[in-house]
Structures are given as structure tokens and as C-alpha cells.
Amino acid sequence: MEDLKKFRELFLSFQIDAVGPEVKACLDRGTAPKAFLACCQECMEEVGGKFDTGEYYLPELVVAGEMFKDVSERIKPLLKTGDSTSTGTLVLGTPQGDIHHLGKDIFKVLAEASGFTVHDLGVDVPAASFVDKVEATGATILGMSALITAAFEPMGEVLRLLDEKGLRQMVRVIIGGGVTTREMADRIGADAQTRDAYEGLKIVRTFTGTGE
Amino acid sequence: MIGQPGKKIYPKDTMTAEERLEAVVRLEQPDRVPLSMMLYYYNPFHTEHSMSEYMSKPEVYRQVSRKVYEDLGPWDMYYNINPISRLLYSYAMMMRYLYPGIELPDNVMAQVDEIEYMKPEDYDAILEQGTTFNDLRFRMRMLPRFCKDAEGVHPARLWPTLARDFIRQKRFWKNDMNWCREKGLVMQIGMQAEMPFDLFSMARTIVPFSLDLFQRPDKIRRAALRLAPSFAEFMIWVARLMGTPRVQCYCHRTSNSFISPRQFEELVFPSLEEIVCRIIDAGMTPILHCDGDWLKNFKVLRRLPAKKIILQLDGLTDIYKAKEAIGDHMCLFGDVSAEKLALGSPDEVDETCHRLIEEVGKGGGFILAGGCEIPYNAKPENLKAMTKSVYKHGYYTEQQAVQVQVPLPKAT
Structure with a gap:
């Protein structure tokens, strides 16, 4: 997950415009697409937790969701069967x-x-x-x-x-x-x-x- | 004071509706709790008229709303919507309305179709344009982008239609006002409009606007502030012309159900304060229509002038907590839930109203009303229970207290 440290920081500080280029950079460095999914879900959990405690509000939740969608769309074609499972x-x-x-x-x-x-x-x-x-x-x-x-x-x-x-x-x-x-x-x-x-x-x- | 209805609503009343309303705005204790019924979509279902006819023919609207008052009244404040033109209504609310009998089936409520009609560069356009009539110019520029009746029309060509509809609207409201005087009611609204921040939120739609809050927060703040003076001045001018010294300001997207208290303070409050203070300085009462949960915004809201403002809540802010947090600063308006009026029983409604009157109405500064508009599927017997509640429980002194068994005078 060390590879994704910067991505995680950008995601959690809502640097919307910087997240996409960082995804590309990580993929170019060989980060496994599956790792992105896990990292994104962890980030969403963290944002959700802060929403729950009243630290974050709807815009943070919406923006995190949008960044998640954007990342998912970028890595979806690269995922192998079995990389993602439905809850x-x-x-x-x-x-x-x-x-x-x-x-x-x-x-x-x-x-x-x-x-x-x-x-x-x-x-x-x-x-x-x-x-x-x-x-x-x-x-x-x-x-x-x-x-x-x-x-x-x-x-x-x-x-x-x-x-x-x-x-x-x-x-x-x-x-x-x-x-x-x-x-x-x-x-x-x-x-x-x-x-x-x-x-x-x-x-x-x-x-x-x-x-x- | 503009408009001075002199007739008392109940024989027991010692104040007129206007005096009662002025007293509660000043947070004084009136003779009894005033009642506002924000009835709009409910009315044609009550009288079995079609919704499309009710919304497109002002004469039908008038006939229907008066019949409802005769059946379910009396109350103190008349919610004067009567939108004789979709163009004019869209200008005020800046939302895309789909109408029954046009885009929707004949007998359903009009609905808001949220579309993204404003682009990020429109913030720049606001900031670059001069200050004269800039709210007016901004709205006219946007109308063809979302209003079904303005699609494809050049903004300059909309002026004659808007002016014509405005004159017609004034005529109908004038007639409503005469009727209100006869009945002893006060008109609730001299003018109503969506506040600038909320307008941006609606016009950009939720996801793009959420992104804007992170990508260009300062532009939002400055653009809202830039529109504020002309927004307020136009509202005041229309309210004067209509003869009703109250301006209903819609804050649909400003609550903590959406933005944080910090965003409220930094991005919304400067323009809201500018608008509210100008309305007050003009000798009018701002009615802040606050959808969503506002509890965490109250600390900042207390910076607005005391005893001058009506705060309308819609069921999502706990009105009992609001009484503690800001009830000594603003007049509270609400808050019988739509769910209770649609699905509850008259006893449940009476119980809810009684508690509101006892606790939120304690010492004055309270107007009993539904949470936002009365739902179209409210039960008439529940509305009647709400009407009766101010008569049964709403008098402030022992001498004026009315026994339950005393028959309620007829609205007419």
C-alpha cells in the first residue's frame, strides 16, 4: 500500500483534480488495479466515518463518491475476474x-x-x-x-x-x-x-x- | 405599515391578525398563537378540481382557495401563491417546473426537475458584470436554459412577457388582498425568491455544486455577495408594489443537512446578511424559509438583527431545540409534519399542535404552521384539527382561554 500513500492523501484531502493523474502514475509504476479498489474503499470508510461523527458533511461524501467513481472507471478495464466481489x-x-x-x-x-x-x-x-x-x-x-x-x-x-x-x-x-x-x-x-x-x-x- | 386589516378573526381575539403577527415577530406575547396554513397543492384535491386547471386558471385558483378557507378556516395568514405564469414563478424560484396537464398527467402536483443549467464560467460572468440590476440580468440570462416557457427565446425577448405576467400577478394579488382584508387575514408574501447561494446549488445540481465547494469556494461566496444587493432591492420593490411588507427568502440548500457550519459562515452568511439587513432596513420582515436541519447554523444566524425575522422550519430542524437556541432572537414558524397531516389522526394532530403551542409558543414568538407546505394528501379532518388547536390551546391568558366544548365559529 506504500505505492498508494500519495493517492490516499490526495483522496482524503479532496484534491479532486490531482487524483486522476496520480491513478495514472501509480498504474504506470505497476500498482495492481485491485489494490486501488481496496484503498478507495478504505478512503470511503474514513470519509463515511467522519460524516457519521459530524466532522464531514454531504459535499465531502458526494465528492468522495465522485472520486471513487472516477477511479473505478479508470481501473475497471484492468481488473481480472475475481478481483471484485459484490457485497x-x-x-x-x-x-x-x-x-x-x-x-x-x-x-x-x-x-x-x-x-x-x-x-x-x-x-x-x-x-x-x-x-x-x-x-x-x-x-x-x-x-x-x-x-x-x-x-x-x-x-x-x-x-x-x-x-x-x-x-x-x-x-x-x-x-x-x-x-x-x-x-x-x-x-x-x-x-x-x-x-x-x-x-x-x-x-x-x-x-x-x-x-x- | 402597509395594509391594515382591522377585522378580528375570533370574537375572543383582542388583536387583529396583523397586530398578532407584528407582535410575534417582535417576540412579544400576542393574544393567541397565530396560524398559517401554507396550502397550495392540497386545495384542488379538497374541492375536486383538476390540478392543471387550478394551476393554469387564476380564477379557479381563487375560487378553490376560498372554498378551502370556508371549509377549514379560519387562520391568520394567507399563503398567496397563485402563480399566474410559469415564467414568472420560474424567475422567482429558478427551478425547472414540470406542470400538470403539460408535461405531467392532469391531476398531479407540479414537480421540480433538477437540471444543470449553470456552468462554472457563469460565476465569472456574475463577477465580471456591473452591479446594476445584476441579479435581474443573471436570472434573465438563465431562464431560457431551464424554463420550459422560455426555451430557445433570447433573454431580451422575455421582458415583455414577464412584464405582462407581472402586471397580471399584481392584479390577482390585489384582489386576494381585498379578500384578506374582508376576512381579517394577512397576506404572507409580498415577494418570494430563491437566495443566491441556494440558486447556485440548484442551478449547478448537487454533484457539480459539491465539486464547486472544493474547487472554487471563493467564487461562490463572491458571486452570491455580488448578486445580494440587487436581489434584495428587487424583492423590496416588488413587495412594496404588492402591498405586503414580508419577503420570503428560500434557503433550500443552506442547512447542515447539506453544508457544514463553516461553509455556511464563510460562503453563505455574507450574502444572506446583506439581503436580510436590506429588507429589514426597508421596514419589512424577512421570512427565512429554512429547509433541512439548521441547528448548527443558529450560532451564526444570531448575528442577524434580533426580533425582526421569521424563521420557517420544515420538520428536519428540531423546533424544540430551535426554541432554546434561537427562539429569543427570531420568531419560529412551523412545524406540524407532513407525515402527521397525511397519515395521522385528528387527535394526533391536536396533540402535536398542543405541544408546539405550549412549548415553542411559550412567551410568544411563534406561528403555528405545517412543516413547509401542507401536503396535497393531508386529511381535511387533520387540517381542521390544526385550525381548532389555536382556538382550543392558543390563547395566552386565563381570561382568554377557551373551553374545548365551545363551538368553533365558522370561517366565514
Whole structure:
């Protein structure tokens, strides 16, 4: 990891423009692509930890996620089979009636950086599409994000459809977004609720046994 | 003072709504807690009108909102949106709105489609342009980039349409104001707009703006500060013209749910202070619409003039903690949650309102309201419970306290 010391420093001091050239320099020096993934994930953990304690805020989390994405794209073609493993599979989207995507997108970046395979259905997603995707991918986690109360009913509808199709026992459901509450999650029968993308990540990691 | 409704809302009241509002802004104890219902998208569902008709025909909007007041009122403050033109509304809010009946199905709420319409070089353009009307010029330059009704139109050609819509808007608000006077209500808004920092955040969108915060923080600060004087002066001018001495300043992206207290202090506060102080100096009340969690910003916010500002919270700031942290400095406005109004029961709503009135309303300086706008799917019986709560629990003195069994007077 000595090779990656400078990369790590640049990443953790958010020197966005310097990270890409350093990746190239490290690869030219022969650093294994797999080592980048491990280093990036460690950096994300550190940023996430500081976000958790209130030292960092959303921009740090978003910028770290963007740097992670950038590094991943650079090294993806160089990875060998078996270099990366999925932590879990999740289906994500904003339910019908709501087109907000901000929180969902931040959560997606964090989940991918944490090793999850994410199937993002986008916004204004009909209830049946969530359920079909869960069925088709065998995802064990379903995340729905909303910023307006118009999404309450469609979220409930997704839970009802999962029940109807006999899938409810196989998938953990988390709802997120500024308008959601724990009480609301209980009302519709979701397993968890959050208003914070990083907390959401910690919750889904507990679902897969990869978190605290 | 602009506008002086003289009618009392309840027979028990000893103050008019305007006097009550002025008292709570000064953090004095009025006769009872005032109530604001920020009703917009809820209204057409209540009266079973289509959302598209409600949003495109000001006469329908007027008819619908008055019917809702008759059914669910009375309250003290009238939330006067009535956006007669999408162009004008986009100018104020600087967001791309998709409208029911146009881009969206007929009966859904309008939605904000966040697109990146501002580029990093636009900060430079702001800093390079002169100071006269620069907020106005900046907004006009941006409008064709995001507003559906301005796409492809040269900014210079937008002026006549905007001016025409502005005159129409004034006419409708004037009519609303006359109605408010008859009922004894006060108009909530003389003018409303997205604050410069928040505008940049929306216009750049979350990821590019987060990168900007690291790559060009000083440009953000200076550009916001450069726009601040003309932003404030235009807001004041419109509010004067509309005859309502309150300016609603939207701070959608300034909370600690997004940026750090340090970023708030260094990048946001200078322009926010400039704007707020100019509004106050003009004899008006700034209403800071503070979405997200603001608790850690309150220490800096206390540098603003005391007893002059209304602070609207949206459920993400703990209003009880806000009372402790800044309740002796600013009037608090909120904060019955959307979730409670949409899914709770009237008893739950009453309980929430009662606690807010007792704890946040203690000693004055409080306006009972929803957290942000009332949700479109609020239950009418919950809104009625909210209305009744200020009558049941909101009077400050024993003599004025009203027994629960006393029937509530009709709104009309």
C-alpha cells in the first residue's frame, strides 16, 4: 500500500483534480488495479466515518463518491475476474408520483463504493416495476426514496405487491428521503427508514451482515 | 405599515391578525398563537378540481382557495401563491417546473426537475458584470436554459412577457388582498425568491455544486455577495408594489443537512446578511424559509438583527431545540409534519399542535404552521384539527382561554 500513500492523501484531502493523474502514475509504476479498489474503499470508510461523527458533511461524501467513481472507471478495464466481489444486490428507485433523485443518487454512489450491485430504476417508478426487478435479479434489498408525500401510497403498494407475489420474506425494504419517518415505515410495513444516505448505507450493510 | 386589516378573526381575539403577527415577530406575547396554513397543492384535491386547471386558471385558483378557507378556516395568514405564469414563478424560484396537464398527467402536483443549467464560467460572468440590476440580468440570462416557457427565446425577448405576467400577478394579488382584508387575514408574501447561494446549488445540481465547494469556494461566496444587493432591492420593490411588507427568502440548500457550519459562515452568511439587513432596513420582515436541519447554523444566524425575522422550519430542524437556541432572537414558524397531516389522526394532530403551542409558543414568538407546505394528501379532518388547536390551546391568558366544548365559529 506504500505505492498508494500519495493517492490516499490526495483522496482524503479532496484534491479532486490531482487524483486522476496520480491513478495514472501509480498504474504506470505497476500498482495492481485491485489494490486501488481496496484503498478507495478504505478512503470511503474514513470519509463515511467522519460524516457519521459530524466532522464531514454531504459535499465531502458526494465528492468522495465522485472520486471513487472516477477511479473505478479508470481501473475497471484492468481488473481480472475475481478481483471484485459484490457485497449484495439491491434494487433502488423513486416511486411513482415523485421525480426527485438527489438522495437516491447519493445513496447509490455510496452503495456501489461499498461493493453493492445496484439496479437503479430511476424516478417515477411504477410499483410493479420494483417488484419485477426484485424477482428478476434476486435482489435481497429494495430501497425506495421520496421527497414528497405523493410517494407514500405507491411505497405501500410496492409492499403489498411483494406480499402478493410471495417475495416479502426474501427482501428487506428500506425507505428514505426527507419526507419519510420511522412511523411511516411502520405503517406501510417497511423494515427500515432513513433521511440520511450514509445511515442508509449502514443499514443495508447490516442487512447483508457486512456492517456493524 | 402597509395594509391594515382591522377585522378580528375570533370574537375572543383582542388583536387583529396583523397586530398578532407584528407582535410575534417582535417576540412579544400576542393574544393567541397565530396560524398559517401554507396550502397550495392540497386545495384542488379538497374541492375536486383538476390540478392543471387550478394551476393554469387564476380564477379557479381563487375560487378553490376560498372554498378551502370556508371549509377549514379560519387562520391568520394567507399563503398567496397563485402563480399566474410559469415564467414568472420560474424567475422567482429558478427551478425547472414540470406542470400538470403539460408535461405531467392532469391531476398531479407540479414537480421540480433538477437540471444543470449553470456552468462554472457563469460565476465569472456574475463577477465580471456591473452591479446594476445584476441579479435581474443573471436570472434573465438563465431562464431560457431551464424554463420550459422560455426555451430557445433570447433573454431580451422575455421582458415583455414577464412584464405582462407581472402586471397580471399584481392584479390577482390585489384582489386576494381585498379578500384578506374582508376576512381579517394577512397576506404572507409580498415577494418570494430563491437566495443566491441556494440558486447556485440548484442551478449547478448537487454533484457539480459539491465539486464547486472544493474547487472554487471563493467564487461562490463572491458571486452570491455580488448578486445580494440587487436581489434584495428587487424583492423590496416588488413587495412594496404588492402591498405586503414580508419577503420570503428560500434557503433550500443552506442547512447542515447539506453544508457544514463553516461553509455556511464563510460562503453563505455574507450574502444572506446583506439581503436580510436590506429588507429589514426597508421596514419589512424577512421570512427565512429554512429547509433541512439548521441547528448548527443558529450560532451564526444570531448575528442577524434580533426580533425582526421569521424563521420557517420544515420538520428536519428540531423546533424544540430551535426554541432554546434561537427562539429569543427570531420568531419560529412551523412545524406540524407532513407525515402527521397525511397519515395521522385528528387527535394526533391536536396533540402535536398542543405541544408546539405550549412549548415553542411559550412567551410568544411563534406561528403555528405545517412543516413547509401542507401536503396535497393531508386529511381535511387533520387540517381542521390544526385550525381548532389555536382556538382550543392558543390563547395566552386565563381570561382568554377557551373551553374545548365551545363551538368553533365558522370561517366565514
